[in-house]
Amino acid sequence: MAKMTLEALRALREEKKSALNKRDVEGKTAQIVVGMGTCGIAAGAKGALDGFLAAIDEYKLDNVAVTQTGCMGLCYVEPTVEVIVEGMPNVIYGKVDAEVAKKIVKDHVMHKQMVSEHVFDRPAADIFNGGGK
Amino acid sequence: MHESICDFLLDIIQNAIEARSSVITIIVEDTSDSFTCKVIDNGKGMSESELERIRDPFYTDGVKHTKRKVGLGIPFLEQAVSMSDGDSSIESVKGEGTTITFSFPFDHIDTPPIGNIPSTFFAAMTYPGDFEMHIHYAISRDSGADGYELHRNELIDILGDLSMSQSLILLRDFIRSQDEDLEELRKNR
Numbered sequence: 001m002a003k004m005t006l007e008a009l010r011a012l013r014e015e016k017k018s019a020l021n022k023r024d025v026e027g028k029t030a031q032i033v034v035g036m037g038t039c040g041i042a043a044g045a046k047g048a049l050d051g052f053l054a055a056i057d058e059y060k061l062d063n064v065a066v067t068q069t070g071c072m073g074l075c076y077v078e079p080t081v082e083v084i085v086e087g088m089p090n091v092i093y094g095k096v097d098a099e100v101a102k103k104i105v106k107d108h109v110m111h112k113q114m115v116s117e118h119v120f121d122r123p124a125a126d127i128f129n130g131g132g133k
Numbered sequence: 134m135h136e137s138i139c140d141f142l143l144d145i146i147q148n149a150i151e152a153r154s155s156v157i158t159i160i161v162e163d164t165s166d167s168f169t170c171k172v173i174d175n176g177k178g179m180s181e182s183e184l185e186r187i188r189d190p191f192y193t194d195g196v197k198h199t200k201r202k203v204g205l206g207i208p209f210l211e212q213a214v215s216m217s218d219g220d221s222s223i224e225s226v227k228g229e230g231t232t233i234t235f236s237f238p239f240d241h242i243d244t245p246p247i248g249n250i251p252s253t254f255f256a257a258m259t260y261p262g263d264f265e266m267h268i269h270y271a272i273s274r275d276s277g278a279d280g281y282e283l284h285r286n287e288l289i290d291i292l293g294d295l296s297m298s299q300s301l302i303l304l305r306d307f308i309r310s311q312d313e314d315l316e317e318l319r320k321n322r
Contacts (some may be wrong), residue, residue: 002310003314013293026192
């Protein structure tokens with residue numbers, strides 16, 4: 001490795017700062033939680049995560065947080081992703097790849113329209129809050 | 134435990150920080166024959182009588198470590214230097230600061246190994262506290278010479294708070310990248 005200059009260090013810092021900002025949930029109106037359990041990773045969750053990050057960069061969204069979690073218990077439809085958007089019910093999408101990730105960002109996060117063919121479940125928290133109905 | 138020259142260096146740097154220095158300058162010269170370190174601080178300094186006492190094992194001013202009584206840094210350093218026919222000197226003026234210099238010859242069997250230089254600089258830079266630290270490292274061999282400088286406030290200005298894990302990773306990588314090119318030169322003693 002060649003000697004890193006202070007300018008290169010500064011650029012790297014800015015790059016990392018932007019990546020960290022995407023993980024910060026504070027003050028964001030939408031949150032995308034990617035299931036990165038072993039089952040999710042084996043099914044390609046890393047591709048989905050990269051797809052979300054790329055789409056957020058492409059559409060220049062600064063109000064969306066992307067975080068990771070473990071297995072959501074829906075291993076049969078991995079990779080799974082929970083999408084939490086203000087004014088919409090929390091939704092778990094299944095079989096999400098980079099292409100679906102982009103569609104979720106565009107339709108669900110930006111235009112508040114669910115991507116019906118990939119909706120698999122609502123989070124357990126909703127079920128408990130609703131008394132199991 | 135002091136197993137390498139870098140362990141001694143880090144101990145001396147820690148002393149300088151704990152002496153409430155606002156500026157600490159560390160000069161390390163790695164030549165074909167010897168490894169020399171100089172730590173200059175502008176901390177509280179020591180009087181003549183204190184200077185005499187720091188050579189006593191287990192003497193400490195009782196301020197730095199209130200719950201444990203240590204004070205072996207300087208005695209261990211002087212013992213190691215004496216065993217390997219090296220040199221050391223301590224100059225201090227009360228209220229103005231202290232300068233400690235020590236040098237180990239490479240051709241003596243009792244000279245400790247150098248240790249990990251980039252890790253030592255990383256540890257020194259990341260001690261908590263508000264102080265400036267300048268590190269100058271120079272290596273010279275028959276085949277050539279090289280070196281680098283690190284300035285703590287300059288790096289904090291770029292990286293922000295050095296207690297954040299992201300900043301620490303970048304700082305570690307930066308120091309390693311400065312040091313990696315010197316590895317070949319270092320081996321050619």
